[in-house]
Amino acid sequence: MRSVREKSARPIGRVVPAPEHHLSAETIQAAKGRRGFLASAAAGGIAVAAAGKAVAQAKDAPPAINPWTRSLGAPVGATGYGAPSKFEAAVQRRQSPGLTPQPQSSVSFTPLQNLFGIITPSGVHFERHHSGMPEVDPTQHRLMIHGLVKRPLLLTMDDIMRFPSVSRIHFIECGANTGMEWGNVAVPTVQYTHGMLACSEFTGVLLSTLLDEVGYDKKTARFVLAEGADGSALTRTIPMEFALNDVMVVYGQNGEMLRPENGYPLRLLVPGVQGVSSVKWLRRLEVGDKPWNAREESLHYIDLMPDGTHRQYSGVQEVKSVITTPSGGQMLQGKGYYEITGLAWSGRGKVRRVDVSTDGGRNWQQARLQDPVLTKALTRFRADWNWDGGPAMLQSRAVDETGHVQPTIVQLRAVRGTRSIYHNNAVQTWRVQPNGEVWNVQIA
Amino acid sequence: MSRSLKAWRPLVAATVLAALAGAAFAQGKPAADGPRFGFGRAATPQEIAGWDIDVRPDGHGVRKGKGTVAQGQDLYDAQCASCHGTFGESNRYMAIAGGVKPEDLKTGRAAALRAPDGMRTVGTKLNYATTLWDYTNRAMPWTNPQSLTVDQVYAITAYVLHLNEIVPADFELNDGNLTKVPMPNRNGMSTNHGLASPKGKPDVSGKLCMKDCVQAVKVTSELPDFARNQHGNLAEQKRPIGPARGIDTTFYDPSAAAAKATPVAVAAAPAAADPKALVTKYACTACHGMTNKVVGPGFTEIAARYQGKPDSEAYLAKKVKAGGEGVWGPVPMPPQPALKDDEALAIAKWIVGGAR
Numbered sequence: 064m065r066s067v068r069e070k071s072a073r074p075i076g077r078v079v080p081a082p083e084h085h086l087s088a089e090t091i092q093a094a095k096g097r098r099g100f101l102a103s104a105a106a107g108g109i110a111v112a113a114a115g116k117a118v119a120q121a122k123d124a125p126p127a128i129n130p131w132t133r134s135l136g137a138p139v140g141a142t143g144y145g146a147p148s149k150f151e152a153a154v155q156r157r158q159s160p161g162l163t164p165q166p167q168s169s170v171s172f173t174p175l176q177n178l179f180g181i182i183t184p185s186g187v188h189f190e191r192h193h194s195g196m197p198e199v200d201p202t203q204h205r206l207m208i209h210g211l212v213k214r215p216l217l218l219t220m221d222d223i224m225r226f227p228s229v230s231r232i233h234f235i236e237c238g239a240n241t242g243m244e245w246g247n248v249a250v251p252t253v254q255y256t257h258g259m260l261a262c263s264e265f266t267g268v269l270l271s272t273l274l275d276e277v278g279y280d281k282k283t284a285r286f287v288l289a290e291g292a293d294g295s296a297l298t299r300t301i302p303m304e305f306a307l308n309d310v311m312v313v314y315g316q317n318g319e320m321l322r323p324e325n326g327y328p329l330r331l332l333v334p335g336v337q338g339v340s341s342v343k344w345l346r347r348l349e350v351g352d353k354p355w356n357a358r359e360e361s362l363h364y365i366d367l368m369p370d371g372t373h374r375q376y377s378g379v380q381e382v383k384s385v386i387t388t389p390s391g392g393q394m395l396q397g398k399g400y401y402e403i404t405g406l407a408w409s410g411r412g413k414v415r416r417v418d419v420s421t422d423g424g425r426n427w428q429q430a431r432l433q434d435p436v437l438t439k440a441l442t443r444f445r446a447d448w449n450w451d452g453g454p455a456m457l458q459s460r461a462v463d464e465t466g467h468v469q470p471t472i473v474q475l476r477a478v479r480g481t482r483s484i485y486h487n488n489a490v491q492t493w494r495v496q497p498n499g500e501v502w503n504v505q506i507a
Numbered sequence: 508m509s510r511s512l513k514a515w516r517p518l519v520a521a522t523v524l525a526a527l528a529g530a531a532f533a534q535g536k537p538a539a540d541g542p543r544f545g546f547g548r549a550a551t552p553q554e555i556a557g558w559d560i561d562v563r564p565d566g567h568g569v570r571k572g573k574g575t576v577a578q579g580q581d582l583y584d585a586q587c588a589s590c591h592g593t594f595g596e597s598n599r600y601m602a603i604a605g606g607v608k609p610e611d612l613k614t615g616r617a618a619a620l621r622a623p624d625g626m627r628t629v630g631t632k633l634n635y636a637t638t639l640w641d642y643t644n645r646a647m648p649w650t651n652p653q654s655l656t657v658d659q660v661y662a663i664t665a666y667v668l669h670l671n672e673i674v675p676a677d678f679e680l681n682d683g684n685l686t687k688v689p690m691p692n693r694n695g696m697s698t699n700h701g702l703a704s705p706k707g708k709p710d711v712s713g714k715l716c717m718k719d720c721v722q723a724v725k726v727t728s729e730l731p732d733f734a735r736n737q738h739g740n741l742a743e744q745k746r747p748i749g750p751a752r753g754i755d756t757t758f759y760d761p762s763a764a765a766a767k768a769t770p771v772a773v774a775a776a777p778a779a780a781d782p783k784a785l786v787t788k789y790a791c792t793a794c795h796g797m798t799n800k801v802v803g804p805g806f807t808e809i810a811a812r813y814q815g816k817p818d819s820e821a822y823l824a825k826k827v828k829a830g831g832e833g834v835w836g837p838v839p840m841p842p843q844p845a846l847k848d849d850e851a852l853a854i855a856k857w858i859v860g861g862a863r
Contacts, residue, residue: 371621423724
């Protein structure tokens, strides 16, 4: 009689070690294949359609038991850095067709209609590149600080990350956000009307800390030039009034390093100011006594007024809000209760209140503000609405802590005309049709 | 004299403080006006000179050098015209010439900017020539930035100014006259507005009315039905669960039923073997259509010419990378130095294979 020990390849009574941190490439591959995690972004659209169908058939409703309840799931570690569920493939940054001739100097928009709360997932933060997205090696990246300073400095990422740091939640909004709507309605959804907008928790060093470190000349210094390391070597002039207040040199975003699209490994953040000033892939800061009149502050990012004057150095993003649900391009699923929800923000500080109208601005109700309400950050608001199945016009109107009330497009056009491109902070109107469709309209 | 004394004063104070602090300083703590942390190292003058390329309207940063309109024309035709047009007229990107009127040069206000559809070009918008020099120097040509010499930047700047009828054909631009070019819109900018400062005054403010605030609501603008689907099928842009769905916008436009929304995938690095992704990544499609001529010939037009010819793949791979002119007309193709050899070959093989 053979012993048990002889029969088994493994010694009896010994526990096989758990495969923590020891997943083989084959194991991971097998797990991915089985769960269909390899579905590409393109196939994702099909997956969504298929998922929709499955729900519609309701074949998995009780008492039947869903297949995922009757099988073993994927192991931990199947994806080292997770991705959204494949059923979320509709949630994508998108370009507006025909807006720009080349994708390297272009913009993709944040899918605001699909997001909750105030934090924008880093993967769908809007993009704006001027000469494409560079791949910057953080070990080779340098930040130079010079000009009207006692001690010109060259800093590595190691150096920068040793300075005392702060984490703050701020929005970034492109100055041209909603710029396509100055003359008339041009785009269908909130992704395209307001999607050059995002809000993140940023971690980095206050610019004032770095300016003190280099000993900037307090008598003559009035501006700081920020320059990117990308092919456009984009430059913007930052007045000291902003630079010494709350401007940050940022490396962290939402708990991870900046994404390449958002300036990895280092960017400037000028809270409350149009996004172009928050120079990505930051490589140089020069302290000076006069503004630079850079291309992006004399040919672009200037606001054309009706008399032919251009407003230069127009940075502050004034009080603004938009309803994200229900919003343009959506289809309501029948009468009854809906929560109207959206985002409000101001480059001048905190949002004080938001009002919501369902009849095109004739009557208003005050919306609830979700904590936290932070300075120069997105604020989530909510209001109750019972849709009676009739036509409706949804609007939101924000007020910031300076008392500035978000204006209408009619008010803005009376002063700025329709050609300025930038800084359109008008009240947005979504028309709800009796068939449940919601569309972007402008009203007077 | 008094200035140099002033500059020394903090140092004197620091010495006194250092003496007072004694033991603390012996442990390496910095002087009161020294760096607090001491991270990084001093940037040397040579290092600063290499990166400090900005040029300001007041002459700060202006480089010694010169270039003529004639020299600029040769450079422009070779390196700029393919995107900006032979006369700077192409508005595919921002038009760099056009719209300047002779009286603008006197007034410093471009009249075109007052007209509802007036031309908004480098000529009519720009207030200082230094900015044109600075941007050309730092960011152009688009696919090969910071490749021009200082004199070449002067020459190209001179030529663009000439295209805008700001300087004559025999003009030489140099470090002595760059800041003095009388730009047509030099008086056209204002910083007197509320958006320049955190404490600025807004132009307009809404009303905080709550009841019966407007009499009648009139829709003044909406998307026409034919544009419902212009951004792709909105049903695919909203998650398929929750209180609202995306509208199926293919409904009114049967011909577009197959069209998919375009997720932004173009920014991702394409696999080296995918030539179609490569021609997008390297912006070849800025000038070449798939089948038709844009600035240069369409890809299938090139395929037709080279199919079946010996060594055509190697020849085209070289051409794609080095650029050239004369084969398809006078407009030259700029070189693509960033393109890797295997990528150039992949593109060439794809073209010769019929560009499908």
